[in-house]
Amino acid sequence: MLQIDLWKRVLIWAAVAVGLLLALPNLFYEHVETHNDAVAAIEARGGEATPELAAEAAMWPDWMPSSLVNLGLDLRGGAHLLAEVQVGDVYESRMEALWPEVRDVLRDERDVVGTIRLQPSAPDALRVRLSQPEGMSRALEVVGGLARPVGAAAGAGAQDLEVRAEGDELVVTLSEAEKRATDDRTVRQALEIIRRRIDEVGTREPTIQRQGADRILIQVPGVGSAAELKEIIGTTAQLTFHPVVSRNADPDQPPGIGNETLPSMDQEGVFYTVESAPVVTGDQLVDAQPSFDENGRPAVTFRFNPTGARAFGDYTAANIGNPFAIVLDDEVISAPVIQSHIPGGSGIITGNFTVEESTNLAVLLRAGALPAGLDFLEERTIGPELGADSIEAGRIATIVAFAAVLAFMGLSYGRFGLFANVALILNIALVFGLLSLIGATLTLPGIAGIVLTVGMAVDANVLVFERIREELRTARGPSRAIQLGYEKALSAIVDANLTTFITAVILYVMGSGPVRGFAITLGLGILTSVFTAIFVTRLLIVMWFERRRPRTLEV
Amino acid sequence: MRLRLVPENTSWDFFSRPKLWLGISAGLILLSLVSFVLQGLNYGIDFRGGTTIRTESAEPVDVGAYRDALQALELGDITISEVFDPTFGPDQNVAMVRIQAQEGQESVTVETIERVRGALQEVAPDIEFVSDESVGPKVSGELIQTAIIAVLLAIGAVLVYIWLRFEWQFALGAVAALVHDVVLTIGIFSELQIRFDLAIIAALLTIVGYSLNDTVVVFDRVRENLMKYKKRPLREVLNISINETLSRTFMTSATTLLALISLFVLGGDVIRGFVFAMIWGVIVGTYSSIFIASATLLLLGVKRDWSKPDQTAGTQFGDVDA
Numbered sequence: 001m002l003q004i005d006l007w008k009r010v011l012i013w014a015a016v017a018v019g020l021l022l023a024l025p026n027l028f029y030e031h032v033e034t035h036n037d038a039v040a041a042i043e044a045r046g047g048e049a050t051p052e053l054a055a056e057a058a059m060w061p062d063w064m065p066s067s068l069v070n071l072g073l074d075l076r077g078g079a080h081l082l083a084e085v086q087v088g089d090v091y092e093s094r095m096e097a098l099w100p101e102v103r104d105v106l107r108d109e110r111d112v113v114g115t116i117r118l119q120p121s122a123p124d125a126l127r128v129r130l131s132q133p134e135g136m137s138r139a140l141e142v143v144g145g146l147a148r149p150v151g152a153a154a155g156a157g158a159q160d161l162e163v164r165a166e167g168d169e170l171v172v173t174l175s176e177a178e179k180r181a182t183d184d185r186t187v188r189q190a191l192e193i194i195r196r197r198i199d200e201v202g203t204r205e206p207t208i209q210r211q212g213a214d215r216i217l218i219q220v221p222g223v224g225s226a227a228e229l230k231e232i233i234g235t236t237a238q239l240t241f242h243p244v245v246s247r248n249a250d251p252d253q254p255p256g257i258g259n260e261t262l263p264s265m266d267q268e269g270v271f272y273t274v275e276s277a278p279v280v281t282g283d284q285l286v287d288a289q290p291s292f293d294e295n296g297r298p299a300v301t302f303r304f305n306p307t308g309a310r311a312f313g314d315y316t317a318a319n320i321g322n323p324f325a326i327v328l329d330d331e332v333i334s335a336p337v338i339q340s341h342i343p344g345g346s347g348i349i350t351g352n353f354t355v356e357e358s359t360n361l362a363v364l365l366r367a368g369a370l371p372a373g374l375d376f377l378e379e380r381t382i383g384p385e386l387g388a389d390s391i392e393a394g395r396i397a398t399i400v401a402f403a404a405v406l407a408f409m410g411l412s413y414g415r416f417g418l419f420a421n422v423a424l425i426l427n428i429a430l431v432f433g434l435l436s437l438i439g440a441t442l443t444l445p446g447i448a449g450i451v452l453t454v455g456m457a458v459d460a461n462v463l464v465f466e467r468i469r470e471e472l473r474t475a476r477g478p479s480r481a482i483q484l485g486y487e488k489a490l491s492a493i494v495d496a497n498l499t500t501f502i503t504a505v506i507l508y509v510m511g512s513g514p515v516r517g518f519a520i521t522l523g524l525g526i527l528t529s530v531f532t533a534i535f536v537t538r539l540l541i542v543m544w545f546e547r548r549r550p551r552t553l554e555v
Numbered sequence: 556m557r558l559r560l561v562p563e564n565t566s567w568d569f570f571s572r573p574k575l576w577l578g579i580s581a582g583l584i585l586l587s588l589v590s591f592v593l594q595g596l597n598y599g600i601d602f603r604g605g606t607t608i609r610t611e612s613a614e615p616v617d618v619g620a621y622r623d624a625l626q627a628l629e630l631g632d633i634t635i636s637e638v639f640d641p642t643f644g645p646d647q648n649v650a651m652v653r654i655q656a657q658e659g660q661e662s663v664t665v666e667t668i669e670r671v672r673g674a675l676q677e678v679a680p681d682i683e684f685v686s687d688e689s690v691g692p693k694v695s696g697e698l699i700q701t702a703i704i705a706v707l708l709a710i711g712a713v714l715v716y717i718w719l720r721f722e723w724q725f726a727l728g729a730v731a732a733l734v735h736d737v738v739l740t741i742g743i744f745s746e747l748q749i750r751f752d753l754a755i756i757a758a759l760l761t762i763v764g765y766s767l768n769d770t771v772v773v774f775d776r777v778r779e780n781l782m783k784y785k786k787r788p789l790r791e792v793l794n795i796s797i798n799e800t801l802s803r804t805f806m807t808s809a810t811t812l813l814a815l816i817s818l819f820v821l822g823g824d825v826i827r828g829f830v831f832a833m834i835w836g837v838i839v840g841t842y843s844s845i846f847i848a849s850a851t852l853l854l855l856g857v858k859r860d861w862s863k864p865d866q867t868a869g870t871q872f873g874d875v876d877a
Contacts (some may be wrong), residue, residue, distance in 0.1 A: 046631040074825070082694065226687070377694045383685035386609065386825075387821045393642050393823035400821055401814035408810055411558040444826055445754055448776040448818060452761065452833065455814030456768075463772065466803040492775040495720055496768040502716060503764035507757060510705035515757045522761065554557075 004542055012535045016426055019528075020063050022433035031262035034070055035060035070205065071221075072443035072517055075391050078221035078386030081228040082377045085190045085214045087183040089372035091124035091174055094182070096276045098146070098161075099126060099258060102172060106130075106144045112138045116469040118257045119169060126172040133168035140165060143172060147221070150177045187214055189371045194218060194233045196367040215377070226379035238369040239282030241312070242274035244323040244335050265331040266352040272332045274325045279315045281369075284308025290358040291348070292315065298358035299350040302365065309345020317341040326363070394447035401451045409458055413465050416555050419540040420461040423532040427457050430528040431521060440524075443517030453525025460497070460533030465490040469555050478553035479545065486538060501526045560805040565798045569845060570790055570853060576846045580735060587742020596745050599752030602699050604656030606689035609638075612682040615648040621650065624674040630667065631655045640824040649685075649824075657691050688693060702756040706737065709763050721774060728851035729770045734844040736766045739839050740832055754829040762836030765811070767843035769804060776800050777849075781857065789857060793849050808841045 025032040038056035042049045047058065060066060073080055099118065106116045106128065114132030121127035124247060130139055140163050147161035158177035163170065174182065187210060195208050198220060209218040223229045245259050246270055255261045255273045264270040286305045293299040304312055315324075316338050325335040326349050334349045353361070406424065409417040431450060468485030472478070504526065508521035600607055610616075615639045627634050627786075632655040643649065657667065668687055675682050680821055690698075718726040736744055744751050776796040784792055812834065819830045 007724055084693075215838040227668065229664065377691040378689070380688040381686055383683075385611075385683075386685040389642070389825055390825055393821060396642075397818040397821040400817040404817060405810045408558070408813060412560075412806065414557060445757060445829060448822070448826055448829060448833075451814045451818045451822075452811070455811030456765070456807070458810050459768070459803075462803050462806045462810075466800075466806070469802075470799065488779075492772045495771045499713055499716060499767045499771055500764035502712050503760050503767075506705055506709045506712060507760050510701055510708070511753075511757065515753055518754075518757050518761075522764075 004539060009539060012539055013201075016430070016433060016536065019426070019433035020310035021069070022437050023429045025060070025064065025066055025068055026432050026436060029068060031059045032066055036066055036068070039066075041319050044384050065436070067439060069389075069432060069435045070439060070441040071387075072441045072446065072514065073219055073221060073380070073382050073387075074444045074514060075387045075394075075442065076221045077224040077382050077387040078219065079223040080378070080380040080382075081218045081226055081229055081233075082211070082378055082379070083194075083216045083218065083233075083374040085187050085216065085484045086373040086375060087214050088124065090182055090186045091179065094125060094174060095126050095172070097278070098172065099277050101146055102126060102128065102143055105146065106139060109135065109138055109142055120257060121171075124173060124194055127166075128170045128172075130168055130475060136165045136168070136170065139170050143170060150175070150181050186371045187216065189368075190374070191216055193368050193370050197364070198229075200363055200367065209400065213441075216374075222384075225381040227381075230376065230379070230479040233370075233374070238329055239285065239365055240278035240327045241280045241315075242276075242278050242325045242327055243315075243319070244325050245273040245275060247272050247323075247335070262325070262327060262330055262332050264335075265328070265333050272325050272335055274327070274332075278327075279324070280304065280308045280312045282365060283367075283369065284311075285365055285368075288362045290355070290362045293348060293350045297350060298353040299348050300358050300362050300365065301348045302346065304345035306345070309343075312345055312347075313341065313343045317343075365480075390444050390447075394444065398447065398451055398454070401454050405454055405458060409461075413546070413555055414539065416465055416468075419537050419544070420458055420465070420533075422540060423461065423537040424454065424457055426536060427525070427528045427532045428454065430532070432523050432527065434524050435521070440520050442521070443514040445514045446521045449518045449521030449525060452522065453529065456500075457525060457529035457532070459531055460493045461537055463492055463496075464533065464537070465555050468553075472553060472555065478550055481553065482541060482545065486534075490534070493533065497526050497530050558674040558829055560800075560809060565801055566794070567798060567799050567801075569794055570850065573850055573853075579852060580843075580847060583742070584735065584738050584863065587738050588747070590742055590745045594745050594748065596741070596751040599750045600653065600688060600690045600695070601753040602702075602751070604690050604695040606654045606656075606668065606687060606694040608652045608654075608668065609685050610650045610652065610675060610679075610682050612648050612679045614679055614681065616648045616650045617678070618650070620673060620678045620743040621652065624678045625652070625654075625671060628670055628674055630657065630671070638824050640827075642821065642823050651821075656690075656695075660691070677754070698753060702753070704728045704865055705756065706759055706763070709760050710737075713763070713767055717771070717774070721778060723859065724852055724855040724857050725774050725777075727855060728848040729767060729774070731851040732770050732840075732848035733763050734840045735843045735847050736762050736836060740836055743835055744832070749828050749831065752828070754826065755832050758829050758832035758836065759843050761833055762840055765833075765837055766840030766843060769807075769840055770848040772803065773797055773800050773844055773849060774852075777852070790853055793853055797849060799846055802849050804841060804845070811837050 026134065034056050035058075038053045038059075039062075042053050042057060103116065103118075106113055112132065113130045113135035116131070117129045118449050119127035119129050128139075130136060144161070144163045147159040147163070150158045150160050158175055160175055160178035160181075162173050162175045165171070191208060191210055194216060195206075198206050198208065198218070205221060207217065209217045218229065218233065220229055223232075245256070248261075249269055251261055251263065253261070253273075258276055259273050260276050261271050261273045264272065284304050284307060286303050288300055288302045291299055291301045303309075320340060323335045323337045326333045333349055336350075349361075402424075406421045409420050409424070411417070413420065428450065434440075464485050467489040468481050471481035471484045471488075476484070488537050493495050502521060504519050504523035508523065509514055511519055618635050618637060621635045622633065625635070634651075634653040636651050636653075638649040638651055640649070652671065654671065656669070668689075672684055710730060713733065714726050714730050717729050738751075740759060740762060741751075743749075744755065773796060776799055777793060778797050780799075782791045784795070797818075803877060815830055815834045815837065819834060822830060
């Protein structure tokens with residue numbers, strides 16, 4: 001009656017063994033972590049190991065699985081930020097950069113369109129007034145000629161600019177398709193730059209993810225506070241070079257259209273009026289290094305790519321004797337006078353830097369500028385002590401919960417309760433094995449999910465045992481009762497667990513952060529508990545039954 | 556000698572006083588709604604925006620002095636509460652400071668937090684700031700929305716699943732029990748003013764899952780017994796099914812509660828509200844799967860083409876046709 005094929009038995013034990021093996025590294029968490037770090041460090045050095053690293057790597061054998069359950073921020077401590085990228089910033093700089101081009105093509109058509117004048121407008125548009133409105137159609141044609149096809153696949157066939165006439169004014173804006181493509185590019189760029197900046201600081205396993213259309217989630221374990229993390233990624237480090245119109249002391253004086261007034265970084269009360277459209281931008285930098293100027297003061301040397309070098313060279317050649325402003329994040333670092341033509345595309349930024357500031361500036365410039373500003377919507381800091389306390393409390397609570405449930409099951413079902421207990425222990429090991437395998441993150445609510453699993457995992461076994469008890473009452477012999485118990489309880493087990501699983505999936509999809517951690521452990525717990533109840537406990541019971549062949553059975 | 560929570564063979568009549576049970580439930584639901592409308596939930600910053608700072612010091616927390624120090628900063632509404640927990644050491648005094656969302660700021664700026672820290676440091680020099688969290692109003696609005704959608708989605712998905720696996724009456728019965736559990740949980744959170752944050756939504760969904768688990772096991776037995784006892788009235792079949800599964804219902808609730816209670820006592824204060832919600836949910840869910848889900852089923856009746864739908868006839872011979 002009670003038969004389980006040999007291959008099934010082998011398969012069940014094999015699955016359990018693999019699960020246990022995967023869970024094992026978590027018992028030696030610190031050893032394995034040191035080993036993993038050392039292995040990564042050796043790899044980063046091109047396979048060459050110092051004796052120290054080799055010793056650390058030897059703390060855990062290479063042939064063993066070494067994936068660990070990641071600890072979430074609430075357990076390890078660290079900082080969490082949710083940033084929104086101000087994608088609109090980019091429209092503005094695009095328009096500023098477009099103005100010289102528009103100006104040049106319209107100037108070439110001066111006979112038809114007359115003189116042109118830039119009008120004040122929304123930041124994401126250019127408004128140009130023509131003195132001869134009858135030339136508008138020609139103006140639309142030449143400015144429209146500046147439009148290029150949108151790069152992204154989503155906007156195939158569309159042009160990046162929209163040019164239209166409003167009275168005697170020509171209005172240029174980005175097309176919707178181009179805005180979408182730009183937004184996407186901006187967020188991806190920001191993501192990449194944030195990643196590079198955080199990598200420069202060198203912390204372990206940061207999470208930097210895009211969320212939704214324009215948000216970026218940043219989680220860095222081990223950073224002291226969200227404020228510190230903000231400092232690392234918060235500076236835009238947008239470096240630009242602008243022609244200087246004038247130097248003055250009054251920030252409220254109207255700068256004139258197409259110009260802007262910027263404060264000096266280190267001289268109080270000094271302002272520069274500069275042209276808004278930069279000559280060259282930091283995007284075209286290929287390198288930046290901290291160094292010293294001829295007077296031995298800290299400075300930063302930089303080098304442009306060929307396009308940047310050409311633009312910079314042409315500009316310096318044409319403007320010898322004029323000042324130009326080096327602007328970082330809307331502050332003028334310095335405004336030297338161009339002494340001579342600078343052809344090589346490299347230069348030096350001097351200001352009142354300390355050595356540390358010049359080093360930081362070089363790092364920021366190398367990593368590239370954030371294409372747009374960031375708004376921080378959410379920030380959390382969890383101190384490492386609080387995380388350690390939470391782990392400790394979670395560990396004790398899990399052990400006590402475990403012991404209580406084991407004792408309770410033993411008292412209620414005797415020998416069968418012991419079988420269920422073996423299955424329960426395997427069950428928790430399997431949850432950890434799976435968590436390690438998929439590289440999931442364990443959070444404090446995740447621990448709660450495991451404790452809940454401890455309580456609920458016995459449910460499937462309880463269903464079966466209660467059913468076997470009932471079948472025993474109709475006295476058909478132990479073997480038949482066990483078989484019927486399993487058969488009849490199956491549909492209840494499947495329905496009950498599937499519905500709970502559905503809610504776990506919804507939690508996972510809709511939830512974020514810690515809630516997700518809970519959904520993962522709950523969902524995995526359901527899977528493993530059904531597996532252990534249907535296969536492992538049953539196999540244990542059958543193996544016992546085959547050896548003993550009892551005439552009567554007490555469950 | 557085995558431990559038995561429920562005698563071996565029970566034949567309790569769960570529908571002898573339907574009005575009493577439905578009355579109690581209706582009363583509790585009404586109470587929950589009144590409390591919810593009058594007091595409202597004590598929303599955490601996840602849902603309302605703002606900042607919480609957790610402090611720890613060796614000296615006892617002087618809430619009054621903290622408040623005076625912070626009032627001077629003019630940050631609007633500030634709540635300070637001391638946290639007690641059996642897992643804390645003797646010189647571990649913990650307080651939570653909550654600051655409302657500041658006008659015109661998406662998230663509280665570093666400067667605000669620094670000012671709060673500075674002010675508190677003057678009152679308690681050894682104070683440490685173990686964690687701080689701040690959520691902007693934009694995100695908190697979205698979080699509320701997602702949370703509501705998640706709970707509705709879960710209930711909807713379950714409705715469909717049970718409808719497919721059973722019949723629509725079963726689905727409605729299960730959902731009635733779920734709504735009952737969710738409303739009562741929200742009610743107790745509003746009545747006791749326990750902080751209601753994102754984790755509580757997770758607890759609500761777990762309660763949905765647990766309550767359902769219980770209900771489905773009973774319903775599964777009802778379905779089986781409906782085929783077995785074709786001639787018996789529905790009320791009796793329901794009673795038999797509940798009695799047969801009673802032992803299991805209590806066993807599973809007991810093991811789950813054992814695990815949850817140990818987490819409640821020993822798991823630390825950070826997740827205590829979350830665990831409390833689940834303990835409450837297990838108790839209410841067990842009750843509702845017996846009294847609400849089945850009572851709804853009895854009220855709606857199940858289509859049984861072998862007899863006339865006659866749920867009111869309570870006697871054993873009430874629907875014998877022959």
